[in-house]
Amino acid sequence: MRNWSGSDLKLRLTLRVAAAATLCFAVISGYFLFDSDRAVRARIAAVADIAARTLELQQNKIQWLNNPHTEFPDLDSVAASVMAPGLCLAFRSNGGEISQRFCGGAQTDTAAPPLAFAALYRRLFDPGREAVRPVMARGHAIGEAVVWVDPAVLTAEAWHDAGRLMAVLMIALPLLCALVYAALARALRPTLLIRDGLERIAAGDLAARLPPFDLAELSAIGDVFNQLAERLAAALSDRNALTQKLIVVQDEERRHLARELHDEFGQSLAAIRALAASARLTAIQDCPPLLAECDGIARTATDMMETLRGALFRLRPPDVDELGLAASLEGLIAGWNGRSRGQPRFEIVLSGSFARLPASVSANLYRIVQEALTNAAKHAGATRVVLRLEMREAPSGGDSEIALAIDDDGRPGNPQSDLQVTSGMGLLGMRERVAALGGRLSFEAGQPHGASLRVVVPVAAGAGAAPVERAA
Structure with a gap:
């Protein structure tokens, strides 16, 4: 506008x-x-x-x-x-x-x-x-x-x-x-072309260029504009490449951390539970007053293992390459509904086929949804979160695009919510992932409550199939 x-x-x-x-x-x-x-x-x-x-x-x-x-x-x-x-x-x-x-x-x-x-x-x-x-x-x-x-x-x-x-x-x-x-x-008619070029650059079209003008002053402006557009496109390309590498490194570190926690911390908790069970058997025969302490140790170890499972799930999600984006997101929504016991209520609506998406697109979209749901549930205090994912087929054989929409009824005015959503690393990380995919992201906080996240990511032609709607 x-x-x-x-x-x-x-x-x-x-x-x-x-x-x-x-x-x-x-x-x-x-x-x-x-x-x-x-x-x-x-x-x-x-x-x-x-x-x-x-x-x-x-x-x-x-x-x-x-x-x-x-x-x-x-x-x-x-x-x-x-x-x-x-x-x-x-x-x-x-x-x-x-x-x-x-x-x-x-x-x-x-x-x-x-x-x-x-x-x-x-x-x-x-x-x-x-x-x-x-x-x-x-x-x-x-x-x-x-x-x-x-x-x-x-x-x-x-x-x-x-x-x-x-x-x-x-x-x-x-x-x-x-x-x-x-x-x-x-004389000022060329300024309309300059304005249109600036609007295209502002909209993310870095291929915009200005033609030569008759006036020397406007021609100089056009040359500088074209140079800046070329440098901005190169800088954005370099940033996207670096972001992709950082995302790969981050995911690799998450997998490594999840493996360490599972192998070391998980085994230790399992050993503690086994020792607590053994101590309980001994206490039944020799020292009944210790039964309560043994049961407390077992419950604490069980709670810690549940917390560890949730952390491992966030650090190392299901293999999106094997399950597919749609199944992974349905599992993510089911997991949130299971852990939250209906408060808040998570819903998912899928439209289209996502079976042949590139691995980088699927993994990044999953991480974006994961971060957004965490912000809505833990920081905004939402009672209802709706996730919509749609594959938009491009006309005349062009590139398709995936439209992701997440709406919640949380409290955007909450200081903690503002910290996480407006200026925190959550939204920044989502923006970087979307930019690396060449897409667009917008976030709007409603008044007096509610928030909307919109993401549109281009997909190479032929990645989608015939639309099929599914809700959960």
């Missing part, structure tokens, strides 16, 4: 491109606004210069003609040539009085800007500032030529320009995002 957390890379990169594009548009809009304000300042400064020179010429003409009745100031000629919407032109005397003033009307088709934009624009640019030039006559200033633009007109024009840029942004940004997303989707 795939579990890819986090957001889509294409979407994330597209959003970042959109944010960068929006920022660029904002910077461009700011630049245009500043440039427009600079142009307006230059224009009103030039108008102020023209007005001041015109008024100086008028004053010089009055003085040259010596005609004090000539009208001054006369800004009609200047206003006629430079007047624009919102532009205001005036002459201000040294006393501050406005002698003459002309203002162009505002355009009626310009929409009023939002209050927030108007406040921001006025804060940044101060559109009502005046351009002032002194008017000189005979070396003295007789007044000032004053030029300014109505702030409302400048703000409306700025909003109109900004609105056009925003319209361009609204059209261009979605198109840009679509193109970027499509380009990223095409």
Whole structure:
């Protein structure tokens, strides 16, 4: 099951491109606004210069003609040539009085800007500032030529320009995002192959390899991936071979230990029982009070021999090669039911034929079942354990596989159970055996109780026969 957390890379990169594009548009809009304000300042400064020179010429003409009745100031000629919407032109005397003033009307088709934009624009640019030039006559200033633009007109024009840029942004940004997303989707398409390859490796398919890619970066990733897959496959092969050898050595040591216990410890216990029986006969005739001690020695020796038989059975199970896996497992279940006297209850369900299994598969599956039943009965405190073994025939002549399932109703929350099942050598040993067979193992602890063990082991084609179901 795939579990890819986090957001889509294409979407994330597209959003970042959109944010960068929006920022660029904002910077461009700011630049245009500043440039427009600079142009307006230059224009009103030039108008102020023209007005001041015109008024100086008028004053010089009055003085040259010596005609004090000539009208001054006369800004009609200047206003006629430079007047624009919102532009205001005036002459201000040294006393501050406005002698003459002309203002162009505002355009009626310009929409009023939002209050927030108007406040921001006025804060940044101060559109009502005046351009002032002194008017000189005979070396003295007789007044000032004053030029300014109505702030409302400048703000409306700025909003109109900004609105056009925003319209361009609204059209261009979605198109840009679509193109970027499509380009990223095409460029990142090889990452799907990389993800599939990683999923195959995670699922145990070490034959997964990546093809070469056009992009150098992705091609380097593919080369490293293929090298790691090859090395992992080699390491796993070496580990499986070593595990097989260790399992063989372990089984050999178990057989040797079982032989030593049977030959030495078993014979000693048999001798103790014989001596206890002989001492009992003597005690009957000569010392009746010793009968209880002789009987106690005999019972202790008998109990020890029963314990020894159980240990020998676990150390040296029946010969699976001779009895077969199915018969060996049925005997194992019968032995557990006999020793536990119905608590817990062990059940076995077999489906298929296991007569022609390789010896290594049969022996390892037997050991896996033996370990699992021991954990369920002794550590989890289960009252019911069900063992299911199924031979799954492969279609079209492929390899078959054996499916092993063990379910119990024990207590997985028990600390002792956790030690044995979750982190103990029992589950670790089972995993190693399954890995050596090239199979898969999974373990799930139920809530609030119960546990399930699943093992699937491949078997070479032709090892099985027609399915036959049997339950015990």
